[in-house]
Amino acid sequence: MNMSYQRSFAFGAIFVLVLCSSVGQAQLLPIFDWVRSFFGNYEEPPYQLVANLSDTIEERIYPAKRWACTEQFLTPKAKDTKRSEMFMSLFAYIQGKNDGEQKIDMTVPVTTKVDHRNGDLYSYEMCFFIPQEFQANPPRPENRNVRVVSFPELHVYSIRYGGYSTQELEQEQMTLLTTTLKNASIPYFEENQGPRATYFVSGYDSPTKFWSRRNEVWVLGKDNKPLPTHVPSVD
Numbered sequence: 001m002n003m004s005y006q007r008s009f010a011f012g013a014i015f016v017l018v019l020c021s022s023v024g025q026a027q028l029l030p031i032f033d034w035v036r037s038f039f040g041n042y043e044e045p046p047y048q049l050v051a052n053l054s055d056t057i058e059e060r061i062y063p064a065k066r067w068a069c070t071e072q073f074l075t076p077k078a079k080d081t082k083r084s085e086m087f088m089s090l091f092a093y094i095q096g097k098n099d100g101e102q103k104i105d106m107t108v109p110v111t112t113k114v115d116h117r118n119g120d121l122y123s124y125e126m127c128f129f130i131p132q133e134f135q136a137n138p139p140r141p142e143n144r145n146v147r148v149v150s151f152p153e154l155h156v157y158s159i160r161y162g163g164y165s166t167q168e169l170e171q172e173q174m175t176l177l178t179t180t181l182k183n184a185s186i187p188y189f190e191e192n193q194g195p196r197a198t199y200f201v202s203g204y205d206s207p208t209k210f211w212s213r214r215n216e217v218w219v220l221g222k223d224n225k226p227l228p229t230h231v232p233s234v235d
């Protein structure tokens with residue numbers, strides 16, 4: 001069992017335990033702290049910080065990178081019922097359910113790209129950043145519901161907030177972000193503005209971390225290239 005496997009396994013096992021039981025988080029906290037202290041931090045996608053628009057709002061440019069993603073079409077009400085299924089599909093991929101049986105390190109954030117489709121239906125595409133080590137040649141997922149997606153360079157406006165993210169918190173932060181952008185006359189893609197009307201919700205912590213949690217909502221600047229949809233973009 002190598003380090004990356006242990007780290008992924010610990011992350012996933014704790015995630016599942018917490019999902020399965022609404023009690024017991026307090027007991028798990030020391031385990032997670034132990035894992036963190038032992039294995040250090042998770043790799044994050046690189047980005048350029050262009051500007052600080054407030055204490056919590058940043059303008060960033062993420063270079064084009066590959067992510068491992070899985071997508072479901074759901075109503076906002078149903079989205080939470082599929083979250084663990086999506087997480088576990090991606091988690092299995094990094095644990096070796098891929099053509100090279102390669103173990104890939106867990107990264108942060110776990111980000112979900114949200115696209116409004118029609119009526120009540122949204123596309124929720126959960127993604128793990130593929131570590132630099134595998135960027136050039138990511139192994140092919142075994143599960144047909146997981147695909148390697150090449151995102152183009154992303155020009156994003158990000159708002160950061162703490163606590164356990166909920167739909168209400170997300171909406172509240174989204175409103176704060178978009179109000180700030182509008183006020184500063186910064187153009188961005190709004191919901192219901194067509195195929196690029198996308199936003200991202202990102203989480204950086206395991207569910208057992210209580211303090212200094214980091215969540216973000218990202219909206220896209222109007223100069224972004226269209227994002228890939230539905231087609232595997234590697235091979």
Ligand SMILES: *[C@@H]1O[C@H](CO)[C@@H](O)[C@H](O)[C@H]1NC(C)=O
Pocket residue numbers: 049050051052
């Ligand atoms: C944004 O704020 C951080 C922290 O205060 C600072 O280190 C950084 O230089 C600022 N970046 C820009 C582009 O203004």
Ligand SMILES: *[C@@H]1O[C@H](CO)[C@@H](O)[C@H](O)[C@H]1NC(C)=O
Pocket residue numbers: 179180183184
């Ligand atoms: C909007 O911009 C003005 C002038 O730049 C500033 O004084 C005001 O606080 C801003 N309001 C919000 C909600 O950001």
